[in-house]
Amino acid sequence: MIKSSNSSGYHLQLTILLMVAVVFGSVSMHAASTGTTYLVNATAIDPGSGKVTPNAVIRIEGDRITAVEEGSDELPGKREDVIDARGKFILPGYIDAHVHFFQSGDLYTRPDVVDLNNVRPYKEEVAWIERHRRDTFERYIQSGITSVIDVGGPMTNFRLRELAKSVEKAPRLAVAGPLISSVSRPQLALKGDGPIVKIDTPAQGVQLVQKLAKQRPDFIKIWYVVGPDNSVEKFRPVVHAVIAESHRLKLRVAVHATELETARAAVAEGADLLVHSVTDQAVDEPFVRLMRERGTILCPTLVVFERYGRTFAGKLELTPQERAWGNPEVIASLDVTKLPPDKIPDRIKAALADPELVLDRIRKTYEVALANLKTLHEAGVIIATGTDAGNIGTIHGPAIFREFQLMREAGLSPMEILACTTANGAKAFGGEMGPRLGAIAPGKMADLVILNSNPLEDIAHASDFQAVMKSGELYPAASLEINPSPER
Ligand SMILES: [Zn+2]
Incomplete structure (x- = not known):
């Protein structure tokens, strides 16, 4: 003093x-x-x-x-x-509106995506994450990020929100609990407390919302994943019921929906926050109008779209900020060429065999996502900066500076990017604290x-x-x- x-x-x-x-x-x-x-x-x-x-x-x-x-x-x-x-x-202070503290950002953090249990058991990964809570928090402060939204993790996420309040160098946290999901991810459910819970009926969805409500979540999170066995319409009744019940209980709902039709359904049902960009096609005028009229916030998470692919293809290019401020153990793990050759999962083998194909896919994703960001931003949709940090290759804390680069590439000015990272982040943060931030x-x-x-x-x-x-x-x-x- x-x-x-x-x-x-x-x-x-x-x-x-x-x-x-x-x-x-x-x-x-x-x-x-x-x-x-x-x-x-x-x-x-x-x-x-x-x-x-x-x-x-x-x-x-x-x-x-x-x-x-x-x-x-x-x-x-x-x-x-x-x-x-x-x-x-x-x-x-900056606000990262999309992170996950149940993931470290290292190569072993998503056994449902690449199973490396035979190299490092997932149980050890989870124990490492537990031991490095404060380290992870401090890297956010080091990166100028004073508030974050954890948009989904196990029930223990709610304890984390309290821990962050008691630790000196920690961001303030808004949190969601387990993801209400159209697909299951049993690989992540240790001790029965998984971050992703498959829900089959609207009644089950309502029940889970009521259970989560007791923890005063900042968001209820829906993982609206569609695929050959999961059409947009098949899961929509669950989405409808979960959002209706959440809103009845005065809880906001964040939705993962990366295809235009999924996102459209989520916003029409009342989603308060879309946690990713639309990446499959250009957004159309009715969707843009719907987003604006509903006041739905969009969090683009551009950086995460390149990081799985680049990591697996051996083409990860971390920014100087990430190399300087990211956790060194996490960063060291991301070199896939160090894996024992006989234990490389097929997905990584395929990426290593044809890295150009992987990079081309990333380029195509960005062509769509960056243009969509520009369109939505120009139309007056509220954009809140977020990284999805904690996913493989997306570094807790400094990943936000790669996100800034990509937002700049999309055509946002520095002042606009910073507004997305402060005032708009505060809108996404919400609750009693949101209006005092940003x-x-x-x-x-x-x-x-x-x-x-x-x-x-x-x-x-x-x-x-x-x-x-x-x-x-x-x-x-x-x-x-x-x-x-x-x-x-
Ligand atoms: Zn996420």
Whole structure:
């Protein structure tokens, strides 16, 4: 904590000059989360309103922002803490609206997709995930992500929401419990508490909603997976009943629906959040209108569409942020060429044999998904940034910076991407906390990122952290370095 001089203005000026070195030097420090702190002299960017405040004075009392003003030469209060952030850019903390904490992002985390139990039993994978809860949480803070939505996992997800509240360097969590699904995934159900529960009838669906409601979920999640044995219409009565019962209980519903007709059915039935892009074809005008009229939020999760395929084909290209801030054990596991040759699952064998085919499929998916994102965004549909982190190759925390690149490729401006990642993320977060997130304004939580360079000039600057603040606690970037540096 730094106390400013309470004597003359001259001394205060001098103190502030000296503090620049202290605050943003190598010394680890905390802004007080009780008492008052002023962040001064930075450019405040509030993407939701598009407002840019040069030379800003942001007053923080406890864990809240209580004032944002354009600064004058007059320095704010004399007895309070003042942090000089001259030349920096301050934004609301980022929100990743689609993650899964029951998955690590490593190669062994989805035995229903590639079964590697003979290399590393899934039970060990789950134990590893349990042991690395805090590590995973901290990587979100390190990536400037101060809130996340876990859109589906086992019943233990609800305990996780409480754990995150009690851990210092953790994002705030909104959570869904097990996915109400059209297909079963028994490979993931250890100890009977699986993340995916197959539901065959509307009555079963209603029953599960009522069971989940006791845990006060932030979302009820539906896995609306269609295929040769599962038509859109076959599962629709379950979708209808689950959404109706959830809404009766004042619960919002998130739906996985990646084909246009599945997504259309989900939105028509009242889905509050679509957790992925439509990837099979271009969205049409009636669908766009339906989304906009219903106020359905869409979370594009572009990064996850390339990561399974690239990992299996031995073509994973992680971003520098992922390599620096991702968990090193998770990243090491993703090199499929290190697998014992006699234990490589067929799906990975096929991808390794023809990587160009895999890359071509990814390109085709992006042709559709990126164009759909642009169409929906331009039409005024609410887009909330999300990664689906935890899936194989999608790295908890820094995956969001690859998502930013892809949103940029889709044609969104840096300001628009940042609005999707702050104000719109807050809308997706919902509940009592949502309205207090995602903006730099009086009454909002003091969840902020402080950047060295201007993200409006280049979205790549969105990861150029000087510090991250969560609930009024300031963490200089250097204090968040978790991985050993390569030199050591
Ligand atoms: Zn997901």
